[in-house]
Amino acid sequence: MSPQHGSQPIQHQFNPYSDNGGTLLGIAGEDFAILASDTRQSVDYSINTRLSHKIKVISPPVTKEMKLESTDIVGTKNSVLFGTNGFSADGDALTKAFEENWKWYVHDQNSNVETGFEFLNENNEEKESFMSMQSAARNVQHLLYGKRFFPYYVHTILAGLDEEGKGCVYSFDPVGSYEREQCRVGGAGASLIMPFLDNQVNFKNQYIPGTNSTERRKIEYLSLDECLKLVKDAFTSVTERHITVGDGLEIFIIDKNGVRSEYHALKKD
């Protein structure tokens, strides 16, 4: 019997989610990391805006001295590059929740350590302590899993420098499973770009010529320029093939000098 004719009243259910499209990409290098995303936000077949920001640089204060060295610095080397993709309202909320945790973590770290002796420590350049990438990632897991039964509908990627100064990328599923990786793509274009990156970053299916596909090409770090080329190629290509990707490409690069950002136009169609 169709629901209209049953004795049960029809239950209308409010759907609290929507899909806002877009793609998010992170690559870790030896001493740098990149997080990039397109700037389109869409719903169904409509483009909401051509300029939305899916990546947030969560950074300690940028000092005047740092700005003098390079004017386009938007964060310090202790920053967390925080990217979300999927349902944008949840992405924004997750970003905000993490920012809040990050802020309190810094507050607590610095107020629980009694000061007064640091003048003895000549090499102690940093007066304040910050959240490591490892801690940031674990915290994001807790935020996501905390809503296990009403999940944040997002693919989350974090990029930054680890405690040794090496580039790192952490990626998460909507309920908090996470892993440190060399590279990861999330969102609408993930299935198109990820295999490309497997091949180009992790040299999957690349064998040394003449070995009859028995000896794999040895993995080595890519340079920053090589990575940026991959990112731009990946996004221009996925823009061609996926309707929710396009308009603009925002790239954040973190290294020992801090965080820089680049913007490149993508096709608006």
Place this chain on the structure above:
Amino acid sequence: MFRNNYDGDTVTFSPTGRLFQVEYASEAIKQGSVTIGLRSKKHVVLVGLKRNEDKLSSYQKKIIKCDSHLGFSLAGLAPDARILANYMKQQASYNDMVYGKKINLNKLSELLALKAQKTTQTYSGRPYGVGLLIAGVDNLGVHLLEFQPTGNVTELYGASIGARSQGGKTYLENEFENYLEIEDLDELIAHGVKALKQTLKDETLDIANLSIGVVGEDIDFTILEGKHVEKYL
């Protein structure tokens, strides 16, 4: 100090209309080491003398940052100040989260005043035994506020609280027309340190016991300690 019949709790007035517990709380500030605050049109500077129990112990924290645009120095019971610090951090954070706006110093002072006043009208508990000099910047410019256990919060151009703070206050009163117009932050800090020196008796200022906090329209709240204060000594 003598005891009388009307100082058992904060809720009972003396026949002369005084609340002794609240007055005693204000005395606690005078037990604390000195801190001085002063402001120009662009900056606010806090300076404080840190104390340690003995040679082997670390120094008590004197300046606490509450948000990127906001912090304070304290004189009196440091644990009480930490409770207030936490409250201010929460309020600043809430404002930022809900309105996307750094909290207004006027609003914050009102919240603090209400919180402190509550303790003077509640039977259990006691007033906060600490005085604060709050420095911050908002849409209306820079501000220096003084918080007292009574629940008074006042805005000032210069303030000096804590042990032997009178020397500092006198210095500020004499100099305030000069420092009000100062553009250069280092110059304003120099005035602060000079004022602080007027309050010293046995101690000498060094990189270990001097703490400086600054904030302005062009600089986030920053605490300077250790070798960073060397050039101001």
Place this chain on the structure above:
Amino acid sequence: MNHDPYSWGRPSDAMYGQYNNAIANAPNTLEHHSSGSNFNENTTRPIVTGTSVIAIKYKTGVVIAADNLASYGSLLRFQGIERLHKVGKTTVVGISGDVSDMQHLLTILDQLEMENNYDNDEYSDNVDELQPSYIFEYLANLMYHRRSKMNPLWNALIVSGVDSKTGKPFLEYVNLLGVKYASPSIATGFGSHLAIPLLRKLADSEEEAAELTLEQAKKGIKDSMKVLFYRDTRSSKNYSLAVIDKDTGIAYDNNVDVEDMSWKFAKDITGYGTQRV
């Protein structure tokens, strides 16, 4: 009076034939609506609704418009409902969707304004005014919070204005899901399909919007309102138009009519309705 429309009775079968329950998924008995069922009382669909709100930025401000109609399904129920609202000195909030939820939002916005006035009355020399960005952030939090409780306010809002400190135009959108975005031109509902292409032709980027004059922006909005009246059956000819400019403040007209329409094509439309072919 019983305000539940399901209790108002139905046209007699003798007059109109068997009631078709398939239409709008109507229940086939009246009981379960009036009895204390254990369904939650959250909004699961809008009842009385306002249609599109449209807005565009220009050089020194924003132009925003919405018609004055509140529909009850296909019935043009209330014809004097203004859906643009002034908040503070430099902000106009345009609201589409459920009208009762809109009116609830208005009481909240009133409170917000009042609270700000406590420490910022017009007589003090230093006023920390409500800025469009503050109002928007607050509303966006409210909308997301309500959706997260599975009890949404069934609206799409456009917050428009200028920052009174910097003079920068402000335009941002948030809806019942808490989804938000900023753009040089924004429209809700039907407007996002019909008006946005016209408005994006005027300014597709912030740079282009910063070159747009008030006259161009106003014409764009007026033309869009005309197209919406032609094509959106839940729209009305009479609408409100607000201009928020950094120099001249808010200019609000609640009685604008769509002009220069041509219905000449209508006589050629045949094949349905009351016409005989």
